[in-house]
Amino acid sequence: MAGLSNEQQENVWALWAKGESIRLIARTIGASQTPVRTLLRRHGGVKPPPRARNRRHLSLSEREEISRGLAAGLSCRVIAARLGRHHTSISREVAR
Structure with missing residues (x-):
């Protein structure tokens, strides 16, 4: 997602799971509230499973x-x- 690095996204999900507010999460990761809110809204507040390559594809x-x-x-x-x-x-x- 544009605006947040992978590390920031992981931190958002960890803090969200702890029940932290969007404002506190944004302050903690050093970002504005908008990309945090967008990330959470895009996935319905539930962390998506990690992406995995289809086993049929060649590695x-x-x-x-x-x-x-x-x-x-x-x-x-x-x-x-x-x-x-x-x-x-x-x-x-x-x-x-």
Whole structure:
């Protein structure tokens, strides 16, 4: 969210959970009340769960392994077998 850093947002949620007022939260994190109020309103006053990458998406380390495999002259099927992925997932990544 624009206006508050990740650290400030975490502090907002921690202070809000303790029952602190918006005014005190804003003063504590060194921000105005508007972004604090906006953050709380956007999520209905309930801290959202942490974002997680979909397990079906390739991770950065898997992409690196694909790159290494291609540099070593391995086929998409061999790379896929090493990563435990379907070969079409690897070929689509290579095509990108």
